[in-house]
Amino acid sequence: MTTGSLILATIGILFGATGTYLLLPHRLGAAKTRTIYILGAVFASLGLVGFLALLSPPALSPLGDFIAGSFFYVFAGGAIGCGVMTVTSRNPVYSALWFAAVVVSVAGLFLLADAQFLAAGSVIVYAGAIIVTFLFVIMLAQMEGRAVYDRAARSPGRAVFTSFLLLWSLTYCLASVRGKPDGPPPAGELAGPEARLLRGREIAGFYQLAETNEGRKALEHSLRPTSSLYVEADPSKPKPNVAGLGEALYADHLLTVELAGSILFAALVAAVLIANPKRAGVPPTPAAAVEV
């Protein structure tokens, strides 16, 4: 990551911030002209292109890697663009549908990161359940068309400044972190940024050399064979996704599964209790008594 790409990132994020500010609703709910919308869309897409140019390009030589890298660009651009549309849509129904598009794009990115079960699961849970719940509530609560609070934003200038400053800081940190490697010395010929963020099993391989190291026992406990993505920690032999994930989930994280079930049950009870208009212990009103 060079200085030139940092300048590119700054320019891209500035363009994106300008475009998003132009696309957001006005502070007082005043209407924006079509010219402002087109200008905002142009600025936002320029910013998106600048941000995508910041990503490391895919390798060209094997065709499979190149195709996977191109799909990464497609899904990343789709996720960020649909995210901008989610935030800036005047109509909450459109916001929910754009958010479904964000979820589908992120599921594509999950697929590219070898997380097939999570891709399917997030599409089912988010786009299938949560979005439908949102749409039901929107239809229940908002029957009279577009409201004032949908056409007006709450201090959009300061919000855009804050969040894009956060994005620029994160980009800067991710792009140009320098410093001494914190972990054990890199084994062998590792050089460059790979030496600064050692993979878990390399750290384990280092500590297992030192017999008297106190962290060794903890590392051995936390790096059991069920927790690895590969058979015998060999990257050329990946485990099947659902089987490996289930093994890790029910061997290493059994308590987590139980806790998740308890949380779901508590949320079920809470949702029923909150949404139910009839309170226990409150005497019925006279009108209700007359009706009965």
Place this chain on the structure above:
Amino acid sequence: MTDPFTIDLLRNYLLVGAALFALGMLGFIARRNLIVMFLSAEMMLQGVALSLVAFGRYHGNWSGQVFTIVILTVAACEASIAMALVVVLFNRRSSLDVTLWQDVREPGVETTDLADEAGEAAPMEPIEGVESYPHLTPAGVEPAHPIQPWTERRR
């Protein structure tokens, strides 16, 4: 054999996750509709889940995906409770505007009268242009239905 998931690929995933997180934060701060605010919070969760999955893939273990499953669970619980709350809040004030709930703020914090300002600046009549709704013809009185021969026979 070296892992094909290099640190450059990890950085790409982290950048996209950071962008989703920042966009979700923007929506949570800037929008005033309660439902859109919760959608933005879900978008922040998506960015975090993307980063976790990429870290797990980089380190070669399942922890990132297990954590993302926990995030999915918590997001489902959060959505159900939040929607129940939104229904209750809508029944109290007949509006999804979050600025109507400023009386639950900390003591000593100034209120902003965004709702009144917006109401004065932009009344509810439809705006010409992109943002206007179609005008539907008002439905009149129901016309008298002519009695068909087959209904006469049935009477």
